[in-house]
Every structure is written in C-alpha cells, then in structure tokens.
Amino acid sequence: MIYGDNDSTALRTYAEKLERFDQAVRFVRGLPEFVPAPVNRLTIYQVKDLDAVQTLYGGGGVGGFYIARASGSIAFVPRDAGAQYRTDLTPDVIFFHEYAHHLMYQRLNAAYPPWLVEGFAEFFSTATVESDGSVAIGKPALHRAELLTGNYTPLPAQVMLAPRRGKMQPLQFAQMYGRGWLLLHYLTFNPRRHGQLDRYIAGIQSGTPAIEAARTAFGSLSKLDNELDSYMRSTHFDYVVVPAAKLHSTAIEVTPLRPGVAAMMPVIMQSKRGVDKKSAPRVAEQARRVAAGFGNDPEVQRALAEAEHDAHNEQAAILAADRSIALDPKLGDAMLTKARSMMRLAAGVGTASARPPAVIDWKPIRAQILMANRLDPDDPEPLMLYSSTFRKAGEPATPSANQGLIYAFETAPQDMGLRWRAAGALLAMGKDAEARVALVPIAYNPHGSDTRDKAFDVLDKLQRGDRPGAMALLAGNLSTPTKGDHKTKEKHDDGGDDD
Structure with missing residues (x-):
C-alpha cells in the first residue's frame, strides 16, 4: 500500500517501479514470488x-526510515530529496x-550483522529501472562516496565485523553504510570470494563468535582490508541487469x-510513527478537529481512538473505537485500541486510584481482544496483546x-x-535452542542498543548454562520496546539509536 498526495499517474508510475524492483531483487536472490499476508x-x-520526513522522524540527518512491526511495517520516504549532484541522495535511493x-x-x-543489514540495503538502493x-x-553507491574516498581513516574490518556496534565511534557507524556496501559488492562480484558470505552467516547462526566466523x-582481515581499499579505487564496478x-x-x-481519511492522514502518519508525552496531546487535538466533521467515517473514528489512547484519554478513546466498530464491525485495530484503553482504565493508570493487577477483571478485556483475533486468526497483534494480559496480571501465561x-x-x-517476548516464552517452555534462534537477530540488530546488549547478555548466560539467569533477564525486560527503525542516513550520522 502506498499513500501519496501527488496525482494518480505519478503514483501509478511509482508503484510500478516498486513492483519491478521487488521482482528483480527476488530474481537476483533466487527467492520465489509470493503474495505476503496482510501483516507482512x-x-x-x-x-x-x-x-x-525529518519532522515525522523527530530529528535531522534522515533521508527516510523504516519501522518493522507486527502490526504492519511502515516506511516514510520523500517525493523530492533535493538532489543536484551524482553523489546526492535521490528519492529512488x-x-x-x-x-x-x-x-x-x-x-x-x-x-x-549490522554491516550486512545496512550493506544489503545500500547494495539494492542504487537499482535503476531502465526505459526498456x-x-x-x-x-556504485555514489551517495556514500564522501565517507568512502574522503580524508577519513577507513573503517577496519576488525571493527566493522565485531559483534557489538558499541565498539564503533559515531563516525565509524556512519562509515559502516558505505564500507558495508563495498564489502558486500566485493564478495558478490569477486569470483575468488564466492560462497564466503554464506559461510560467514552460517557460522554466526551456529553460535560461532562473529569475528571468528569472519x-x-x-x-586474514587485514588482507581483506587491503583488498577493499584497492577495490574502492576501481574505475569500474560490475552490476547485473x-x-x-x-x-x-x-x-x-x-x-x-x-475526504475524511485524507484530512486525517497527517494524524494517521504521526500516530503510526509514534508519539511522546509532548506530542500526543497535540496530535489528539488535531484528530478531534478532523473527526468532528466526519462522524460517519469508520477509519476517521479509528484514528481518533488511537490518538486519544496515545494521549491517555481512555474514555474518549473507547467512545471513538465504539463508533468506529459500529460503522465497520471488521475493524480489528479499533477493537485492540479499545482493549488497551480498557486495560488502562481498569488499572487506573495515571490516576490516584491505581488498582493492583490481581483485582482487575481481565475477562472483558480478553474477550475484546479475542473478538479481534476471530476477525483474523493469523494477525499477530491480537495474539501479542492477549499474551501480554497475563504478564500484566502477574499470572503465568496459559499454554x-x-x-x-x-x-x-x-x-x-x-x-x-x-521476538524478545517469544524468546521468553520459548525458554519458559524448555525450548532453549529455539529461544536462542529468536534472540540472535536482536543481538545483531544495527539499532536499539539497549535491547541488543541485553540480548547478548541472555545469549551469554545460555552459553554458560545459566538458564535461570537468562530467564530472569528476559522476564525483567519483557516490556522493552524495539521499534526496529532503520533510517537512510544523509552524510554523517550521530550514532544515536533509532528507537
């Protein structure tokens, strides 16, 4: 799904370009075509x-960003990036x-690993859809030329391939995007290096420390550095068509x-991006102004419910959710927003009459969640929320x-x-190997340093046979959110987390 405010011809061209790109990437990677489930x-x-883009992101230095969520992954990209030179970021990149x-x-x-996550995105970012x-x-990733060829010390493989991003300086993390592209390109097109990337990933996945797998x-990593430096000075880079x-x-x-959805779109985008204590009341007020003129649009009322919930106006959120559901009984998102607000009201969150979880009647809350689950049993969000009610209640989760x-x-x-929550459930069920598989991608995630480091700590305890310690770490941090943001950096990056 693509939302844009330009004309239908431009949007169609944009969508056709994405479809061709998607098919081409799958062809190159040998992936079968498939119709993804709505959540994917x-x-x-x-x-x-x-x-x-930067207003939505909440800071500068960002060309676009991606958020991977069970409720539906989203990306924010610009129509115009102000590109003037060959080395500038373009909207297509x-x-x-x-x-x-x-x-x-x-x-x-x-x-x-982080370098591969960003190197992969950089490798495919330079794709061009030709006239035929x-x-x-x-x-070549010309938009990374400055940090690759400028007056900077090259990012050593020893640092880039290390398991923890925390060892990198902010400038080195910015360099990782270009150097990661360079390494992936080199491994892809140098016949002498064919198969090495697969062996490297397989080694990490099997539990081999990242540097040892590399x-x-x-x-030799020093030899690899020398070869990359030489490769970077190439006057010709191969590519495939x-x-x-x-x-x-x-x-x-x-x-x-x-009309109502169009008017509400700024609120919808900000809500999807995420709000904080400062912005939530402003977004809710904007949502009320729009919704006042579109009382019969279920999606407008759904968006109002979400904005009110984000601003901790729970009664207003429930009323808006009820209006939305009455207009469209298949709006599962509205049902889940209502359930979340019911939880806060029952617990007295933010009030002087806070109630302990043990005295809350969880039956109507869970019934509300199960209504959304019955609409789409494959939707992961109701399943996640239902599971969380047991944790919030201080009760063992049912099988x-x-x-x-x-x-x-x-x-x-x-x-x-x-992933983090599932790892805790798997470990509680005695499925240690499966829990480890779930945790490893978190540990190597380029963004979200707190959760990444905690994942490494859990893996270390599992490696030492300390299951109780691993379970305690997981249980103590089950509420830790990981938005999974990824952003296309424009020139320098301050090394801050995207979460």
Whole structure:
C-alpha cells in the first residue's frame, strides 16, 4: 500500500517501479514470488520532501526510515530529496534502501550483522529501472562516496565485523553504510570470494563468535582490508541487469482517499510513527478537529481512538473505537485500541486510584481482544496483546497464550519486540535452542542498543548454562520496546539509536 498526495499517474508510475524492483531483487536472490499476508505487507507513506520526513522522524540527518512491526511495517520516504549532484541522495535511493530492509526482515530467519543489514540495503538502493523495463542492480553507491574516498581513516574490518556496534565511534557507524556496501559488492562480484558470505552467516547462526566466523570465512582481515581499499579505487564496478522478460506487469489500482481519511492522514502518519508525552496531546487535538466533521467515517473514528489512547484519554478513546466498530464491525485495530484503553482504565493508570493487577477483571478485556483475533486468526497483534494480559496480571501465561505468542512471532519475525517476548516464552517452555534462534537477530540488530546488549547478555548466560539467569533477564525486560527503525542516513550520522 502506498499513500501519496501527488496525482494518480505519478503514483501509478511509482508503484510500478516498486513492483519491478521487488521482482528483480527476488530474481537476483533466487527467492520465489509470493503474495505476503496482510501483516507482512509494507505500507509506504510518500511525503513531500526531506523536511517532512525529518519532522515525522523527530530529528535531522534522515533521508527516510523504516519501522518493522507486527502490526504492519511502515516506511516514510520523500517525493523530492533535493538532489543536484551524482553523489546526492535521490528519492529512488532512499525508497529502494527502505524497501530492501523490508525484504530482508520479511523472512528474518538468520542472524544478519549490522554491516550486512545496512550493506544489503545500500547494495539494492542504487537499482535503476531502465526505459526498456529491465532493472540494473549493484551500481556504485555514489551517495556514500564522501565517507568512502574522503580524508577519513577507513573503517577496519576488525571493527566493522565485531559483534557489538558499541565498539564503533559515531563516525565509524556512519562509515559502516558505505564500507558495508563495498564489502558486500566485493564478495558478490569477486569470483575468488564466492560462497564466503554464506559461510560467514552460517557460522554466526551456529553460535560461532562473529569475528571468528569472519576469519574462518574471509581469511586474514587485514588482507581483506587491503583488498577493499584497492577495490574502492576501481574505475569500474560490475552490476547485473535483470531483463524485462524476466519480470511481469502487475495490476495496480489507484484509489482517491475518502475526504475524511485524507484530512486525517497527517494524524494517521504521526500516530503510526509514534508519539511522546509532548506530542500526543497535540496530535489528539488535531484528530478531534478532523473527526468532528466526519462522524460517519469508520477509519476517521479509528484514528481518533488511537490518538486519544496515545494521549491517555481512555474514555474518549473507547467512545471513538465504539463508533468506529459500529460503522465497520471488521475493524480489528479499533477493537485492540479499545482493549488497551480498557486495560488502562481498569488499572487506573495515571490516576490516584491505581488498582493492583490481581483485582482487575481481565475477562472483558480478553474477550475484546479475542473478538479481534476471530476477525483474523493469523494477525499477530491480537495474539501479542492477549499474551501480554497475563504478564500484566502477574499470572503465568496459559499454554494457548504461549502458543499464540510463538505463532505471532513466526508470522511476523521482523518485529524485534515480539521476538524478545517469544524468546521468553520459548525458554519458559524448555525450548532453549529455539529461544536462542529468536534472540540472535536482536543481538545483531544495527539499532536499539539497549535491547541488543541485553540480548547478548541472555545469549551469554545460555552459553554458560545459566538458564535461570537468562530467564530472569528476559522476564525483567519483557516490556522493552524495539521499534526496529532503520533510517537512510544523509552524510554523517550521530550514532544515536533509532528507537
């Protein structure tokens, strides 16, 4: 799904470009085409320019960003990036970078180190859809030229391939994007290096320390550095062209938004991005103004319910959710918002009459969640929320709640917060090996340093046979959110977390 405020012809062209890119990447990687479940489909918000992206992000230095969530992954990209020179970020580079993240995380069944996560996105970000319908993949990442060829000390492989990003300086983390692209490109197109990347990933996945896996797969890291420095000075970089005959056209439907939804779109985007204590009341007020004129639009009322809940106006959120459900009984999102507000009201969150979990009647709350689950049994979000009610109640999760949580994780492996919770459930069920598989991608995630370091700590305890310690760490941090943000950096990055 792509939302944009430009004309239908431009949106159609944009969508066709994405479809061709998607097919070309799958062809190059040898992946079968498949129709993703609704939860694994990406929603793209194409906003006006970089300023609009950065306003939504909440800071500068960002060209676009991607958030992997069980409730539905989203990306924000600009229509105009202000590119003037060959080394500037273009809208296509940003767009393809973020979509490449989605393709990688859509089937996240292996440990991808930070350099590879970003190098993968950079490798595919330079794709071009040619006039004959073919797609070229693997062209040079000219937008990374400054940090690759400028007056900077190259990022050593010893540092880039280390397991923990915390060992990098902020400038080195910014360099990782370009150096990661360079290494992936080199491993892809140098015949003498074929197969080494697969061996490296397999080594990490099997539990081999990252540096040891790198040395086993790549050999001497100092020699690899020298080869990369030489490769960087190349005057020609190979790339592959996927012929148009290998791709096919896809039916694309462009539909104008209903007036109410169009008016509510700024609120919807901000809510999807996420709000804080400062912005939530402002967004809720904006939502009320819009919703006042569209009382019969279920999606407008759903968006109002979410905004009111984010601002801790629980009674107003429930009323808006009820209006939304009455207008469209299949709006599961509205049901879940209502359930969340019911939980806060029952617990007296934010009031002087806070109630302990043990005296809360959880039956109506769980019944509300199960209504959403019955609408779509494959939707991971109701399963996640249902499982969380047992944790909030201080009760052991039922076997069905644990099984539901694990199924949610299998359905939406891209959500790092869900992975964390699933790892706790797996460990509690005695499935240590499966818990480790769930945790490793969190430990190697480029973003979210707190949760990443905690995942390493849990893995260390499991390695030493300290199951109680591992379970205590998981249980003590089950509420830790991991938004899974990824952002296309423009030039320097301050090394801060995206969460």
